Amino acid sequence: MAKTDTKGKKLERNGLSDDQLRAIFRNMLLQRQLDNRGFQLNRQGKVPFALGSEGHEALQAGAAMAFQRGKDLLAPYYRDLGLALGIGLTSYEILLSLFARAADHNGGRQFPNHYSSKSAGLMSFSSILAAHIPHAVGAAYAMKYRGERGRAVLVTCGDGTTSEGEWHESVNFASIHKLPIVFLVENNLWAISTPIEHQMGQPEIWKRAAGYGIPGHRFNGFDPIETYGSVNEALDRARSGGGPTLLEGMCYRFLAHSTDDNDMTYRTKEEVAAHRKEDPVPRFERVLIDHDVMSAADVEQLKRDVLRETNEATDRAEAMPYPTAADLYTHLYEGAWQPWQ
Amino acid sequence: MAKTDTKGKKLERNGLSDDQLRAIFRNMLLQRQLDNRGFQLNRQGKVPFALGSEGHEALQAGAAMAFQRGKDLLAPYYRDLGLALGIGLTSYEILLSLFARAADHNGGRQFPNHYSSKSAGLMSFSSILAAHIPHAVGAAYAMKYRGERGRAVLVTCGDGTTSEGEWHESVNFASIHKLPIVFLVENNLWAISTPIEHQMGQPEIWKRAAGYGIPGHRFNGFDPIETYGSVNEALDRARSGGGPTLLEGMCYRFLAHSTDDNDMTYRTKEEVAAHRKEDPVPRFERVLIDHDVMSAADVEQLKRDVLRETNEATDRAEAMPYPTAADLYTHLYEGAWQPWQ
Amino acid sequence: MAVSSPTQTSQIMNNVDAVRATLYDAMKNDPRTVILGEDVGARGNVFLITKDFAKEFGPQRVIDTPIAEASIVGIAVGMAMEGLRPIAEIQFADFIYPAFNQIVGEAAKTRYRSNGEYTCPLVIRTPYGGGVRGALSHSVSIEALFYHVPGLKILAPAFPADVKGLLNAAIDDPDPVLFLEHKKTYRLIKGEVPDGHYTIPIGKANVLKEGSALSVVSYGLYVHWALEAAQQLEQEGISVEVIDLRSIRPMDKTTILQSVEKTRKLLVVHEDNKFGGIGAEISAMVAEEALFSLDAPIRRHCAPDVPAMGYAEPLEHEYMSSPAKIAEAMRELARF
Amino acid sequence: MAVSSPTQTSQIMNNVDAVRATLYDAMKNDPRTVILGEDVGARGNVFLITKDFAKEFGPQRVIDTPIAEASIVGIAVGMAMEGLRPIAEIQFADFIYPAFNQIVGEAAKTRYRSNGEYTCPLVIRTPYGGGVRGALSHSVSIEALFYHVPGLKILAPAFPADVKGLLNAAIDDPDPVLFLEHKKTYRLIKGEVPDGHYTIPIGKANVLKEGSALSVVSYGLYVHWALEAAQQLEQEGISVEVIDLRSIRPMDKTTILQSVEKTRKLLVVHEDNKFGGIGAEISAMVAEEALFSLDAPIRRHCAPDVPAMGYAEPLEHEYMSSPAKIAEAMRELARF
Ligand SMILES: Cc1ncc(C[n+]2csc(CCOP(=O)(O)OP(=O)(O)O)c2C)c(N)n1
Ligand SMILES: Cc1ncc(C[n+]2csc(CCOP(=O)(O)OP(=O)(O)O)c2C)c(N)n1
Ligand SMILES: [Mg+2]
Ligand SMILES: [Mg+2]
Numbered sequence A, B: 001m002a003k004t005d006t007k008g009k010k011l012e013r014n015g016l017s018d019d020q021l022r023a024i025f026r027n028m029l030l031q032r033q034l035d036n037r038g039f040q041l042n043r044q045g046k047v048p049f050a051l052g053s054e055g056h057e058a059l060q061a062g063a064a065m066a067f068q069r070g071k072d073l074l075a076p077y078y079r080d081l082g083l084a085l086g087i088g089l090t091s092y093e094i095l096l097s098l099f100a101r102a103a104d105h106n107g108g109r110q111f112p113n114h115y116s117s118k119s120a121g122l123m124s125f126s127s128i129l130a131a132h133i134p135h136a137v138g139a140a141y142a143m144k145y146r147g148e149r150g151r152a153v154l155v156t157c158g159d160g161t162t163s164e165g166e167w168h169e170s171v172n173f174a175s176i177h178k179l180p181i182v183f184l185v186e187n188n189l190w191a192i193s194t195p196i197e198h199q200m201g202q203p204e205i206w207k208r209a210a211g212y213g214i215p216g217h218r219f220n221g222f223d224p225i226e227t228y229g230s231v232n233e234a235l236d237r238a239r240s241g242g243g244p245t246l247l248e249g250m251c252y253r254f255l256a257h258s259t260d261d262n263d264m265t266y267r268t269k270e271e272v273a274a275h276r277k278e279d280p281v282p283r284f285e286r287v288l289i290d291h292d293v294m295s296a297a298d299v300e301q302l303k304r305d306v307l308r309e310t311n312e313a314t315d316r317a318e319a320m321p322y323p324t325a326a327d328l329y330t331h332l333y334e335g336a337w338q339p340w341q
Numbered sequence C, D: 001m002a003v004s005s006p007t008q009t010s011q012i013m014n015n016v017d018a019v020r021a022t023l024y025d026a027m028k029n030d031p032r033t034v035i036l037g038e039d040v041g042a043r044g045n046v047f048l049i050t051k052d053f054a055k056e057f058g059p060q061r062v063i064d065t066p067i068a069e070a071s072i073v074g075i076a077v078g079m080a081m082e083g084l085r086p087i088a089e090i091q092f093a094d095f096i097y098p099a100f101n102q103i104v105g106e107a108a109k110t111r112y113r114s115n116g117e118y119t120c121p122l123v124i125r126t127p128y129g130g131g132v133r134g135a136l137s138h139s140v141s142i143e144a145l146f147y148h149v150p151g152l153k154i155l156a157p158a159f160p161a162d163v164k165g166l167l168n169a170a171i172d173d174p175d176p177v178l179f180l181e182h183k184k185t186y187r188l189i190k191g192e193v194p195d196g197h198y199t200i201p202i203g204k205a206n207v208l209k210e211g212s213a214l215s216v217v218s219y220g221l222y223v224h225w226a227l228e229a230a231q232q233l234e235q236e237g238i239s240v241e242v243i244d245l246r247s248i249r250p251m252d253k254t255t256i257l258q259s260v261e262k263t264r265k266l267l268v269v270h271e272d273n274k275f276g277g278i279g280a281e282i283s284a285m286v287a288e289e290a291l292f293s294l295d296a297p298i299r300r301h302c303a304p305d306v307p308a309m310g311y312a313e314p315l316e317h318e319y320m321s322s323p324a325k326i327a328e329a330m331r332e333l334a335r336f
Helices: A018-043 A057-066 A081-087 A091-099 A132-145 A165-176 A205-212 A224-239 A269-276 A280-290 A296-318 A325-329 B018-043 B057-066 B081-086 B091-099 B132-145 B165-176 B205-212 B224-239 B269-276 B280-290 B296-318 B325-329 C015-029 C053-057 C069-081 C093-113 C160-172 C221-235 C253-263 C278-289 C313-319 C323-335 D015-029 D053-057 D069-081 D093-113 D160-172 D221-235 D253-263 D278-289 D313-319 D323-335
Strands: A073-075 A153-158 A181-187 A216-220 A245-250 B073-075 B153-158 B181-187 B216-220 B245-250 C010-014 C033-037 C062-064 C085-089 C123-128 C153-155 C177-182 C190-194 C206-209 C214-218 C240-244 C247-249 C266-273 C299-303 D010-014 D033-037 D062-064 D085-089 D123-128 D153-155 D177-182 D190-194 D206-209 D214-218 D240-244 D247-249 D266-273 D299-303
Touching: A018 A057, A018 A081, A018 A091, A018 A224, A018 A280, A018 A296, A057 A081, A057 A153, A057 A181, A057 A224, A057 A280, A073 A081, A073 A132, A081 A091, A091 A296, A132 A153, A132 A165, A132 A181, A132 C069, A153 A224, A165 A181, A165 A205, A165 B165, A165 C069, A165 C093, A181 A205, A181 A224, A205 A216, A205 A245, A205 B205, A216 A224, A224 A245, A224 A280, A280 A296, A325 D313, B018 B057, B018 B081, B018 B091, B018 B224, B018 B280, B018 B296, B057 B081, B057 B153, B057 B181, B057 B224, B057 B280, B073 B132, B081 B091, B091 B296, B132 B153, B132 B165, B132 B181, B132 D069, B153 B224, B165 B181, B165 B205, B165 D069, B165 D093, B181 B205, B181 B224, B205 B216, B205 B245, B216 B224, B224 B245, B224 B280, B280 B296, B325 C313, C010 C015, C015 C033, C015 C053, C015 C085, C015 C160, C015 C177, C033 C069, C053 C062, C069 C085, C069 C093, C093 C123, C093 D093, C123 C160, C153 C160, C160 C177, C160 C190, C206 C221, C206 C253, C214 C221, C214 C253, C214 C323, C221 C240, C221 C266, C221 C323, C240 C253, C253 C266, C253 C278, C266 C278, C266 C323, C278 C299, C278 D278, C278 D299, C299 C323, C299 D278, D010 D015, D015 D033, D015 D053, D015 D085, D015 D160, D015 D177, D033 D069, D053 D062, D069 D085, D069 D093, D093 D123, D123 D160, D153 D160, D160 D177, D160 D190, D206 D221, D206 D253, D214 D221, D214 D253, D214 D323, D221 D240, D221 D266, D221 D323, D240 D253, D253 D266, D253 D278, D266 D278, D266 D323, D278 D299, D299 D323
Parallel strands: A073 A153, A153 A181, A181 A245, A216 A245, B073 B153, B153 B181, B181 B245, B216 B245, C033 C062, C033 C085, C085 C123, C123 C177, C153 C177, C214 C240, C214 C266, C266 C299, D033 D062, D033 D085, D085 D123, D123 D177, D153 D177, D214 D240, D214 D266, D266 D299
Antiparallel strands: C010 C190, C153 C247, C206 C240, D010 D190, D153 D247, D206 D240
């Protein structure tokens, strides 16, 4: 476990209560547990595909804490397990998606991790990178248009996705109209096998903000409290009419891109190990213990809870039925499907 | 004619010889003459469409002077009459395009002003805004790949075109590979009827350069000497391995967008008149006379020359035949066209 | 065609006025309606369709967007997902290519991929077609690039009354609709348009002229020319049935099949290229469902397979058909 | 199918190896060849097709691009205009939508719009198709979104020897070619591949199996299934002719027509949706040119018209055909 030097120092908590800090930590533990479960089920041949967010836990749990349920909207991407959990999706819902069961929000139509929940304010998205970013901008436009102060959209993507034209067009439009939106880039330094230096001419994505005339800010995404502070400030600005912000959270992708990838073909064990030293999960555990937000025993209990929750959700979801052949034909248009239509 | 305060002061000429200064001025006069000719022929019902570059003369003539014929490539857009002339296209070629004659480089297939000349190093482009920008980047990649030091690509577009996703993707790619390319934005403050403040969140396009990690610079595009200096420096850097530059030349679109547009529906006479005070053509005439590069008589002679050249080119081009129906079927693929292929 | 009943009042207008009037009503009637696109605001669209809308409804409802088609559609998708009723404009159909991802990958699949949780009630309007010296990039037909896509509806009305009725239907529709306006017909085609709000059901073709010797299916500008050619042939004693498809997807199988079963000959006429065009599906459908009703091969009279019409007049002329060329194709098939 | 002559040496390889070997030779033989796409370098493509290429040929020839498909193709167009021979990869066909503008608006029109002054010798390779649990966005067929476009060539070989011969032809071709690789066949389909450089002419279909009762035209994965089904039917006494289209545009009219004139019945089989799919053009062409040779309606056995296959196994299963389902479609038509 990485040493932290926080002991003794007053905890800079950005207004987060003990309960909130514990909720963030629970989210982080649950993310990691569910992540592992996906890879495990894949190895067991129970699911053909899984994606992990290891390394993004602090970033996502911290950012989710700034999200206001029932008000804000989240337009996430496929690595946002922790954001989905943090805004209210259950482990069971996550596993329904992983198992592609009929009760999944998408009815088992989409890849795992392509969450969608209208009631939670989580906007449906496809696998086409960056395609969801204009949708988030459109939703933010709707909020502003209807005069809904106090609402904002949080839209996320990976570092690699900022190269897409639609990313640029979206940030530009949001800037013109000072829309209530936060563009949060989860910079894990890799896009599958492509390192940041082959993705862009200079590696600080937040610096693009000035070109659009909006605030830009980079933060340590291994620190959930710093993350919360940055995202909360940006969302607050958005909610109160201050317009968009471009945020860049620094993190790292500890696992391969997905169960289909072998990252050792393009990066070294040593590189991964170096980042592992900063692993946000044990790091935050130490912070909470050091500052008496949780005891070591609390932490152990929480870990058991989270494991039990994961197990129960797995069993429950696995027992659910698949969609049937007939389900291929529903929800194409409003009304019943007809051939040749 | 606008007063200039250059008299007496030493002319800051950025290394341009008297001959070069006169050539720039000739280009500017010719642009304006050919521009007027297009609109005139349109009013006469002789051509269905024309586009003017009035206000861009200094920018284009200055930039073209930095272009090295036989080495550099130009990837222009439809408002680049002066750049086309400046790199070697003749008035006759311009008028063939306007009249859509068979002898036009495009065989009368494309709209006027969509120049193309392989021998002059002018890359063919379509009417789809920004679509030519990745082509320019690809050409710059080819130069670098083949180790052709001393060559560079100059790619231009309007301010409005920088909103397209392909613009962003292109600049990003060029920055990663430090390609020999100069992105020159001709900022005339308008995109048809859309003013700059509805196109982008902050109006200084050059400021986007930092986000890509490349140099960015804004210059006065009403001044051909300053323009030349900026473009020449950037092209030199590109040619010698220094990578891309983003340049923003400030100018103004004096005319309506095209013969199909009426700009008085969306901007005021007063606004146009205010910019007219800075009209680069009389302004540069005064500079040359003030600094004894040309006499008033030289200027008058030059104007007569340019008018005669325009008249001759018009007559010659107009007398040329249209393409025939059979020409619809050539150059789809290599080899002869076949139906259902 | 929707015709006004005696009690109904109506106006004579051209296609551009019909678009304008319908959009105006939509803006008036539903505050969720917003219009976005290039130059739709201050200038009121390049054809002046939304002239003065921004003044009346405000720039936040009539949005002059940056030049960025992918996001014009993409932002409209997001608006639609979040409860607005956006009408996005692509200035010329030729510029829709950069928005392909948002239309095909996103708008068309929003409802399907979310299993009905999210919907995308979006209209994308765009002027298409040639005969206006639009050259390679201001005159293409785009319907065949999209009609293969499940989840999209595609309309291409030819008459002012249909423009209004179908545009209203598109705006009311809970799913994405691509609404194609043939720019050559904008001012050329005039007709009676009933007052008040009405819709024409999406997916219904219209038999413009009954006939017995031959069925002609067309849409857009060419349906007018087909009608003109059919009237010419009537005088020559050849009775041609002319069907205006109006809706490209969904397509009105029933009307086409009924007609072909009666006339036993089918000619599809369209401005777009032949290979893989709309005529391919019409023809294939008939060859699958009514082959033995046919007394002649199914003919398609379409543009030659070159990218688009050139700018020079002879190139455009060669690319485009004409009432005379269509009449000749009709005669040929009638003689078969 | 190109078969090796006795004097020719050959290797057994699968489709993915055939792509790899052909690309390798192209890189070896012509320094103008560059490969660009997402993860083609260090990782060597997600299917490991270009594994170790970057090491051997250098990162400037095997370019890991940013995630930006429009510019992957657009930059390749510029390279091609300026004398290189780029081979651009779209990681999955589903991600080609953002590049639509560059393919349809630019690559396909470069030669035409410049009246032959500029050309665009470009290959765009991409894995497509389903049956691999790729869900909505890693399994689409895209051929029908492009086959309407004059100026493009579209290839979809199914056998390793054809993969090599046609990929070589595409690389040698002076015009843009969209090269579609069915990802399910990548490792599944093995076959003999002649050594050395050879090309198979673009635009030629291949009669895989002669037959007399019925012609089946297919391509990609389904051509293998059609062959399997035909072999099954052979045992039932029904002789089916199976044609592998291989080239979607240009399409081999002659081979199709000759076959139909012999068997008098046509079934088109493809994985892509039916409405407006490749089968539409094949069917329409036959209905135009050989209608009276037909003894039965032209049938199309294709995917149902829904956006794509869902991720859950039953959804994929329902969307995809199978040798058994194809056999049933053959029987039905044979019985007609
Ligand atoms: C338009 C598009 N192009 C390519 C892909 C394939 N792809 C999926 S994830 C990925 C890498 C994304 O990297 P990044 O945005 O940094 O996110 P990360 O996976 O690192 O969180 C790629 C290339 C895709 N899904 N969509
Ligand atoms: C992709 C695309 N979208 C829209 C258009 C229509 N259009 C032609 S010129 C123009 C304005 C361009 O403005 P800008 O880039 O500033 O250049 P300027 O005309 O001012 O020189 C527009 C919107 C187009 N040709 N292509
Ligand atoms: Mg990343
Ligand atoms: Mg401009």
